Amino acid sequence: MQNQSRQLAAIMFTDIVGYTSLMGKDEKKAFELLRKNREIQKPLIKGYNGTWIKELGDGVLASFHTITDAVFCAAAIHQTCIAVEGLQLRIGIHLGEVIFENNDVFGDGVNIASRLQAMASPGSTWVSEAVYKTLVNKKEITSEFIKEETLKNVSEPVKIYEISVKEIPGYLPDNIKAYQQQSQAKKPGKRNLVFITSILLIAVLVSAYFIFFNKQSKPVTDKESTTEKAIAVLPFKLIGTDEEGRYFAEGVADVLINHLHGIENLKVRSRTSVEKYAGTKQTMAEIANELKVDYIIEGSAQKYKDDIRIVVQLINPQTDDHLWKNEYNKKFEDILNVQSEIALQIVKELNVTLAPEQKQRIEKIYTKNAEAWDLYLRGMAYQRNWWKFSENNDIQFAINFFKQAIDKDTAFALAYNRLANAIR
Numbered sequence: 001m002q003n004q005s006r007q008l009a010a011i012m013f014t015d016i017v018g019y020t021s022l023m024g025k026d027e028k029k030a031f032e033l034l035r036k037n038r039e040i041q042k043p044l045i046k047g048y049n050g051t052w053i054k055e056l057g058d059g060v061l062a063s064f065h066t067i068t069d070a071v072f073c074a075a076a077i078h079q080t081c082i083a084v085e086g087l088q089l090r091i092g093i094h095l096g097e098v099i100f101e102n103n104d105v106f107g108d109g110v111n112i113a114s115r116l117q118a119m120a121s122p123g124s125t126w127v128s129e130a131v132y133k134t135l136v137n138k139k140e141i142t143s144e145f146i147k148e149e150t151l152k153n154v155s156e157p158v159k160i161y162e163i164s165v166k167e168i169p170g171y172l173p174d175n176i177k178a179y180q181q182q183s184q185a186k187k188p189g190k191r192n193l194v195f196i197t198s199i200l201l202i203a204v205l206v207s208a209y210f211i212f213f214n215k216q217s218k219p220v221t222d223k224e225s226t227t228e229k230a231i232a233v234l235p236f237k238l239i240g241t242d243e244e245g246r247y248f249a250e251g252v253a254d255v256l257i258n259h260l261h262g263i264e265n266l267k268v269r270s271r272t273s274v275e276k277y278a279g280t281k282q283t284m285a286e287i288a289n290e291l292k293v294d295y296i297i298e299g300s301a302q303k304y305k306d307d308i309r310i311v312v313q314l315i316n317p318q319t320d321d322h323l324w325k326n327e328y329n330k331k332f333e334d335i336l337n338v339q340s341e342i343a344l345q346i347v348k349e350l351n352v353t354l355a356p357e358q359k360q361r362i363e364k365i366y367t368k369n370a371e372a373w374d375l376y377l378r379g380m381a382y383q384r385n386w387w388k389f390s391e392n393n394d395i396q397f398a399i400n401f402f403k404q405a406i407d408k409d410t411a412f413a414l415a416y417n418r419l420a421n422a423i424r
Contacts, residue, residue, distance in 0.1 A: 004101040009063045010070035013117035017088040019058040024413035048073035067134045074125045075165035092116025095130040115151040129159040230293040232269040235278040239302035247381035249301040259343035288317035324349045333370040372408035
């Protein structure tokens with residue numbers, strides 16, 4: 001007999017940022033990161049009175065009796081992950097009625113938490129309005145409204161917030177303290193810190209003096225700024241009238257978003273945030289103000305037999321100036337190199353410094369089989385359509401294309417990852 005109960009619960013989904021890419025280039029390191037992630041999360045979830053439900057690839061599903069326990073647990077997880085190189089999470093939390101059955105959980109509460117996690121920025125926790133309303137009076141927790149979004153399989157739009165915890169109370173098991181001590185050990189001692197702070201203060205005062213007296217002679221440009229920049233990649237337009245090639249244009253934009261994600265000092269808006277601007281009549285300034293971005297990338301693409309054409313431009317939306325534009329006319333077999341080249345050129349134009357591992361990630365060739373990549377992009381198009389409209393035939397088409405891509409290249413890690421995502 002099934003053991004089933006219906007309860008109100010805070011559902012938390014976590015996922016490792018960049019895990020698929022890491023698995024493609026260093027399988028051993030990826031599995032080690034997965035082990036450390038599990039080692040961090042299990043005791044923290046238990047310590048904050050939560051229940052570890054299951055792992056879904058590199059993701060974790062957990063439930064809590066109270067929202068505050070879930071939120072403090074998420075904050076403790078993020079903080080502890082800082083001590084582990086390469087371990088950064090996205091976390092989503094929702095409060096809703098769910099069904100617990102045989103050590104598993106089902107219902108809208110689970111679906112919404114999963115969608116929030118998928119949309120969250122790297123290293124952040126995004127929550128629904130139901131969670132936000134419970135936290136508004138808690139001084140140690142701050143929140144920022146992100147947007148209102150219609151989520152797949154959810155009838156009503158969901159208001160989404162990003163939360164931050166200033167001080168994390170609660171239970172810290174010994175292994176978590178050990179992780180934090182490792183992180184602390186890397187920091188300078190108190191005496192050194194005072195000395196360094198004094199030197200920095202003097203440097204700031206001297207710099208301020210020269211900036212004040214020379215600001216008229218040399219204005220600071222966007223390229224000289226080292227502050228974080230926000231950017232949005234609008235859906236690429238289809239060149240020509242062949243609707244069958246739309247999957248290619250959408251795929252080029254998606255890959256560009258993925259390439260730019262995770263770069264230090266560059267905040268990239270998610271695909272779900274920019275989807276509504278496909279074919280929009282709004283001005284670049286209006287779009288930028290709504291998305292709160294400094295730059296916009298727009299483009300168009302076409303695939304005809306073995307030939308591709310991609311046009312990309314980087315725009316300053318406030319002045320409508322085109323900071324950079326290029327057109328690529330290549331063979332389809334060059335598509336991965338072209339996509340990497342576009343991302344690197346945009347990073348260069350924005351004067352953003354790339355860490356070696358970030359440059360390596362952007363330049364990585366996931367498959368040398370052009371036919372496998374084409375099948376992968378076709379599968380992605382059907383999977384995106386399923387996310388929006390939940391048509392079962394769409395997800396079945398996606399599964400078939402991913403399987404065909406794997407048949408063409410049995411080492412194609414991205415196709416395996418998407419296939420697993422489609423059938424779970």
